[in-house]
Amino acid sequence: MNTKKAFVVGVDLGATTVKVGIVTKSGGLLDQISIDARAKYGPSAVIQQIVFSIQELFGRYKPSECFGIGIGAPGIVSTVEGTVQHPPNFANWTKVNLANEIKSKFNLPVIVENDANCAAIAEATHGAGxxxxxxxxxxxxxxxxxxxxxxxxxxxxxxxxxxxxxxxxxxxxxxxxxxxxxxxxxxxxxxxxxxxxxxxxxxxxxxxxxxxxxxxxxxxxxxxxxxxxxxxxxxxxxxxxxxxxxxxxxxxxxxxxxxxxxxxxxxxxxxxxxxxxxxxxxxxxxxxxxxxxxxxxxxxxxxxxxxxxxxxxxxxxxxxxxx
Ligand SMILES: [Zn+2]
Missing domain, CATH: 3.30.420.40 (ATPase, nucleotide binding domain)
Structure with missing residues (x-):
């Protein structure tokens, strides 16, 4: 990890709420945006919500100090490919390469993982575990x-x-x-x-x-x-x-x-x-x-x-x- 850079963006994608936050190296949550997910309007509406939320946070925190974006998503997630398949309660969402979609907007490393696994990892590294x-x-x-x-x-x-x-x-x-x-x-x-x-x-x-x-x-x-x-x-x-x-x-x-x-x-x-x-x-x-x-x-x-x-x-x- 590049220690000169100061933070990471974490995205918690849910069918009800999309949460995007600024997280420090030590796991501190500095800031977050939480919005109602437009899951019933298809993948592009949801991707747009993620992009806009990150852009909003980049208005408050310098993007040059961000070393990457991590996304937790429901459904079948391939961390290797960066894809999210059939997340429950998301309309018209078959298989989307979410990592590539977000990478193309910000030119930063993007990693996608199953949402329950993300929460487990957080508890293991910074929480009760x-x-x-x-x-x-x-x-x-x-x-x-x-x-x-x-x-x-x-x-x-x-x-x-x-x-x-x-x-x-x-x-x-x-x-x-x-x-x-x-x-x-x-x-x-x-x-x-x-x-x-x-x-x-x-x-x-x-x-x-x-x-x-x-x-x-x-x-x-x-x-x-x-x-x-x-x-x-x-x-x-x-x-x-x-x-x-x-x-x-x-x-x-x-x-x-x-x-x-x-x-x-x-x-x-x-x-x-x-x-x-x-x-x-x-x-x-x-x-x-x-x-x-x-x-x-x-x-x-x-x-x-x-x-x-x-x-x-x-x-x-x-x-x-x-x-
Ligand atoms: Zn069952």
């Missing part, structure tokens, strides 16, 4: 994604598809998942499921004259049943919210036991929107994980929360260029 050589990273949000860190490096797998932890089945006769399999952990504890489960329980539970914390927070509007609200209600002791999150933690623990058995790992770092859940959820995860993992794998089991939160994607993307 810094003290561990090997760990499993989980993104717990709308879906469940993951990244495997072995010897402080991301393990991509021979075809770039490693880390699909959301599709570990906990019941072969279970719920049908989007992927076609049954009982995938994602279809039990992904955001939509948690919101739906909470709504069902709220409707079926007999009402008291005194409103529960959850009822108070959503005030009759079930669309407000986001994980942050469910967490907030659980923190205040709401029984339905507590039950839903505790059950989700327990189920995640079962899936993690299978993954840790296969990979011989002991540490799990959890990121994504639902990682902000109260501490009792982590206790539920650890209890069920420890009850199911092989005896030989039990020592040193840790399940910890992200340190970087929703900046992990940008910081991880930037760190691709820093090596």
């Amino acid at each position: 810094i003290e561990f050589k090997n760990f499993l990273f989980i993104i717990w949000g709308t879906g469940i994604g993951g990244g495997v860190i072995i010897d402080r490096k991301i393990f991509r797998g021979p075809h770039g598809g490693a880390g699909e932890v959301g599709h570990v089945s906990i019941d072969y006769n279970g719920r049908l998942c989007n992927c076609g399999n049954y009982g995938c952990i994602e279809s039990y504890i992904g955001q939509r499921y948690l919101s739906q489960r909470t709504k069902d329980l709220l409707i079926s539970t007999p009402k008291n004259s005194v409103k529960t914390k959850l009822e108070e927070l959503i005030d009759g509007d079930f669309s407000k049943l986001e994980p942050s609200i469910i967490s907030q209600a659980a923190e205040a002791g709401d029984p339905i919210a507590t039950g839903v999150l505790e059950e989700a933690g327990e189920l995640l623990g079962y899936a993690l036991a299978s993954i840790l058995n296969v990979l011989d790992l002991r540490v799990v770092v959890i990121g994504g929107g639902i990682s902000a859940a109260p501490a009792f959820v982590y206790e539920a995860i650890i209890t069920s994980l420890r009850s199911r993992v092989l005896k030989s794998h039990k020592d040193g089991i840790r399940v910890i929360r992200t340190k970087l939160g929703n900046t992990a994607g940008i910081i991880g993307a930037a760190s691709l260029v820093m090596k």
Whole structure:
């Protein structure tokens, strides 16, 4: 790396939000732009958003001091080719060489990587995983994604598809998942499921004259049943919210036991929107994980929360260029 140059641009491309940031060599996020993604308008609209955001930041930070651009993207990403294929919820996006598209505008090195891998790399280099050589990273949000860190490096797998932890089945006769399999952990504890489960329980539970914390927070509007609200209600002791999150933690623990058995790992770092859940959820995860993992794998089991939160994607993307 050219140490004379001062920063890297990190891009966290999501179907909802495009985030672009200025990141220092030590992983500090100096500045960022966050805009609603125009994912439904096709690849060129999205590429334009990335370009404009970088240009805006280059108005505040000298481009001559930038030594590259790292991009984290969903879908099938080839870091070697710089391509992004079929990112979910992006319209008309088959296969795009995103690295070349951005390189042609800025004449800087551009590296593209899968978004979950970027967040895992960020936790390994600057976050909760810094003290561990090997760990499993989980993104717990709308879906469940993951990244495997072995010897402080991301393990991509021979075809770039490693880390699909959301599709570990906990019941072969279970719920049908989007992927076609049954009982995938994602279809039990992904955001939509948690919101739906909470709504069902709220409707079926007999009402008291005194409103529960959850009822108070959503005030009759079930669309407000986001994980942050469910967490907030659980923190205040709401029984339905507590039950839903505790059950989700327990189920995640079962899936993690299978993954840790296969990979011989002991540490799990959890990121994504639902990682902000109260501490009792982590206790539920650890209890069920420890009850199911092989005896030989039990020592040193840790399940910890992200340190970087929703900046992990940008910081991880930037760190691709820093090596
Ligand atoms: Zn699945």
